[in-house]
């Protein structure tokens with residue numbers, strides 16, 4: 001299998017960290033980027049455990065000035081990029097009315113516009129590869145609205161539509177675009193998730209509902225069985241596939257939700273979600 005030059009965002013933990021280590025161990029050249037280099041300890045341990053190394057560089061997906069030097073470094077060292085994995089992202093919880101516009105926009109800045117910035121900066125280098133791939137970490141929340149997650153939903157739905165359109169355009173250059181749509185996996189995503197500033201505002205008409213949603217989410221997260229290494233394995237499979245699919249749904253919970261979303265009348269689906277998620 002040909003070895004690729006790979007750039008990954010958000011490698012301090014979770015899918016990004018595991019993918020970086022796994023791909024490097026498989027012989028790929030990996031540029032593993034983190035927005036905060038003081039958080040590289042776990043990545044270093046993970047690569048050492050697998051007897052491999054990655055190139056660690058600072059990169060914040062919301063900051064063009066931090067993306068340019070990474071692209072310049074890859075250009076200088078390889079003159080091309082084969083795979084871009086847009087992984088960086090975070091969750092934002094809270095009923096829409098409790099979310100400040102600034103919080104909503106910040107969510108879009110990272111999860112959606114951050115991906116656009118990465119792709120815009122990397123496309124000239126990707127075009128120099130004979131079979132480049134863009135892999136975007138979406139979510140089952142990019143396919144189904146979930147109460148209390150409207151901002152996260154908006155960012156991932158936007159990513160879905162954008163990626164589809166982009167895949168048509170880039171087919172002309174032989175560049176594939178793939179969306180990975182995981183359900184719930186044990187990473188730092190919960191710990192790193194933010195809550196609306198007004199989440200616990202006693203005047204919020206959503207307070208009790210939001211608290212029930214949060215408690216239910218925390219219970220489900222505590223017993224979720226998704227192993228994040230499976231997503232790293234899926235990313236590796238996509239890289240090794242000549243013509244990868246547009247979408248890969250990952251995890252039993254995601255597949256069940258997708259099935260219900262497609263088959264139930266919308267009202268019944270909505271009642272199901274509210275019953276299951278806010279009890």
Ligand SMILES: NC(=O)c1ccc[n+]([C@@H]2O[C@H](COP(=O)([O-])OP(=O)(O)OC[C@H]3O[C@@H](n4cnc5c(N)ncnc54)[C@H](OP(=O)(O)O)[C@@H]3O)[C@@H](O)[C@H]2O)c1
Nearest residue numbers: 010012013014015035060061088089139184185187188189
């Ligand atoms: N785990 C799940 O259940 C799940 C399910 C569906 C989709 N996803 C998606 O999968 C992706 C990875 O999530 P994960 O589960 O691996 O979560 P994670 O462990 O919290 O990792 C997220 C990574 O993104 C980084 N990040 C956040 N904002 C950034 C920015 N502005 N610039 C650069 N890096 C930034 C974080 O860095 P810091 O350490 O500096 O914050 C961290 O390295 C996300 O896009 C998430 O939405 C996860």
